[in-house]
Amino acid sequence: MRAPHLGYGRRGSVKPRPGEPALLARSVDARYEGTSSLALRDVSLNVPAGLRVALVGPNGSGKSTLLKVVAGLLPIASGEVRIFGNAVGACHHRVAYLPQRGEVDWRFPIDVRKLVATGRYTHLGWLRRPRREDSEIVAETIQKLGLSDLAENQIGELSGGQQQRALLARTLVQQGDLLLLDEPLNAVDAATRDIISEVLSDLGRAGKTLVIATHDLTNLAAEFDGALYLENGREIPPEPGNFVGVTVGREVAN
């Protein structure tokens, strides 16, 4: 179980295959290095392009693990994952991943604009510097997330909600077609929640494919087209009364 190769800056990238789903996972098992128990067991998922899908479950249910597998950060023990019909890593710059907060060194001496701009590196790769086009995308996105007044601030000066918006801005400037967002609304203030919800519905209208981990069961019907319920690393049927929408799990993936 080797980790897939992820090219930096579109190296070796291939085109999406027409007609293929944005994300297809078949009977995926995965485990973290140095552990014996599986973090994902026989999980399947079929997300057609343009759909918004929620991964729902409590902490430790496998939502984050599944997103890491799709992002190419965790190798699979068995099964298969295809992204736009290709292997993981083959069109990597079309995938934008927002991890849960907390891996950034917030004391580092850079400002918000620079943090957001690092999202463009996925298209630049080695030795190429951001151009005017990149700066324009960054400025636009910063404005969309209500961070214009804070763009020149050092990143440690932001509140928790503002930090989350900055990280989402960085994910957006990657201009991916498949967005993997891990609990983007977890523990944020009301203003941030409103801004992020607005941005997410814009993305849906723009035809982007969204796979979003959440443990919040309210509003699922309004914000998503389908949902995959997870518990202890397995797909479980939704409880009666919970949102179902388009079927995306095992029945349609295999």
Added chain:
Amino acid sequence: MGWLLEPLQFSFMRTGLLAAVLVGVTCAVLGVYVVLRSMAFIGDALAHTVLPGLVAAYLLGLNLLGGAVVAGVATALGIGWLSRRGTVREDTAIGIAFTGMFALGVLLMSTADSFRDFSHMLFGNILGITRVDVVLIGVLAFVVLVVLFMFHKELELTSFDPAHAKAMGLSPDTVRYGLLILLSLTVVAGIQAVGVVLISALLITPAAAASLLTRSLPRMMAISAAIAVVSGIVGLYASYYLDVASGAAIVLACTTCFIVASAIRALRQNSAANAPEPLADER
């Protein structure tokens, strides 16, 4: 002004001055990354591990800097490899490599007739730098600064968010190897100025002082370089006029700058606490 210019009539002073500027700028700029990435210990370790390379080159009659480059790069790769495999913790791997290599250097030294020649390696002698050496130092400084400039965006990103770098396909391990190699080249360039034992001070102290004064990375590099160059020149003159060890004088000048920077920061924080508006630089 006479006392400033008078020593410059000697070519060894001019060579020393050039070396102080080259070494100061290189160590200080790279040092900002060393400080921000909490690599102070590894910087010190790398400096010590080039000793056997230096001594072996001396005993074999080869170029000293060449020997040091080989030993430094070999250690950088060795430490990266040992800690990557995860068999031992990184600081343990560094501790083992560092003391083992330093002991090997001392052992090699003891096979020579006299220890005296080696004191320059341990403690540096900026007034003893030859023209050939200063050309080599210049080449090393140029290479390090150009590579830092070219890969700045990758170094910066892997420093504050290695997880995001990895998710984009940029391997933090690769960048780290590169940084370790640059670090070993920088250490080698600085050894003749301040010696194996004190070189990490030139890497760490100016950068640490600069980090107290600004929150912008480019400004931090500029301030750090200014501190290191001024300290280098102070050490050079102290060595000339007072006949004290140049390496120690350079390091103590850096230490003084750090103390001053700490005082400035404390004063700023006091005035910021009293005044309603934060300082322009702190915003």
